[in-house]
Amino acid sequence: MSKKKNKLLRVIISVALWLFAALWYAPIFWMFSTSLKESTTATSEYPPKWIPDNPTLDNYKRIFAPASGISVSKGIINSLIVSILGTLAGLVVAVPAAYALSRLKFKGKKVVFWSYVAVLAFPGIIFLIPHYFIIYRLGLMDTLAALILPGLGGTFGVFLLRQYMLGIPRELEDAAWIDGCSKLRFLVTIVVPYIKPAMIVLGLMSFLGYWNSFLWPLLVLSSPEKFTLPIALVRFNAGWGDPYRGIGTLMAGAFISVAPVLVIFIVFRKYLMQGIYLGSVGKE
Structure with a gap:
């Protein structure tokens, strides 16, 4: 050409x-x-x-003046708490699990890994009822913890980090053992800095997932002071009676909800694009 x-x-x-x-x-x-x-x-x-x-x-x-007892500002705070804590806790759980599946040797390792892969084939909506009963049995209904805990067992994050960890040279690991480095120290000082790009991608995806979640908070929350932003906006609009009467106010709330997502996309777009092909790194 x-x-x-x-x-x-x-x-x-x-x-x-x-x-x-x-x-x-x-x-x-x-x-x-x-x-x-x-x-x-x-x-x-x-x-x-x-x-x-x-x-x-x-x-x-x-939009920040309570309507029918609904506070959008409180919804923003609740969404931030759930999104930040859920993201951090998810990374704390996913990193050691991915490390075990990628670097350690134990019986049933392949069975566990392929079980993770199999779970990825199912839509998340089918786990809605089991999660609901678990939260109900634990007595965590109508709490912010009920919004965070179900997301900690996400298989995609473990799979993503596991594939990235497979790219760590085995020679580097052997050299660390010779120098007397423990498995925990190797994970903290070598593995975590190496997988930082993957952790950023996973953290961003997790944050957006918690921030935009609507159906699950709608099922488990009942107190207005516990509502996250998406639920607070819907209930706030219902307080007008006529949905067209408060269209300008509803659009203001919707833009407030979208603004953090836009900022994250603009600032971290390079890392988000890496998420398209990051899971293909490594080998079985």
């Missing part, structure tokens, strides 16, 4: 990617635009305007 044709192809690909990006960001921009309009204006203007004539922050002020 000539240089001229190659350059033209790159231009076409770039334009196509920009168009796809515009289509992806258009709903988010419309959400933000609507949040700056009064609800009556947002539902009555025709044709709709992408940029409001008289932008206002009243919707953002209103």
Whole structure:
């Protein structure tokens, strides 16, 4: 292919990617635009305007005022607590498990690993009822712990880290044993720094999963002060009676919910893209 044709192809690909990006960001921009309009204006203007004539922050002020006993600000705090603690606890559980499956030798190791792989083939929704009964039996209903614990047994994180750990040279491990390095010290000082990119990817995916979770918190939470942000937004909108009456305020809350995800994607996009092929690193 000539240089001229190659350059033209790159231009076409770039334009196509920009168009796809515009289509992806258009709903988010419309959400933000609507949040700056009064609800009556947002539902009555025709044709709709992408940029409001008289932008206002009243919707953002209103979203933090409790409606029908629902506090969106408390929902943000609860979501942050659940997302941060769940992510950190998940990494604490996944790293040693992945280390055992990748570097240690014990009976039944392959059975355990392929059991993990088999679980990945099932949709997460089928574990909803078993998780519910476990949380109920433990007496953890209507607590933030009920939102964190079920995610700690995620098989994808263990599989991802295990595959990445297989890339650690065996010679490095043998040299550590000769120097008197214990398995725990080898894990902390050598393995963890080596798998840092994979841990960042897993941490970001876990955080987004907890942050966006809706169905599970809806099932196990009943107290308004325990609601996470997605539940608080739905109940807040229900407090208006007419869903169109508070459309501007609802869009303000929705944008607040989306904003952290956008920031994470922009700041850590390199690591998130690595997650597409990171699991293929290593060998059986």
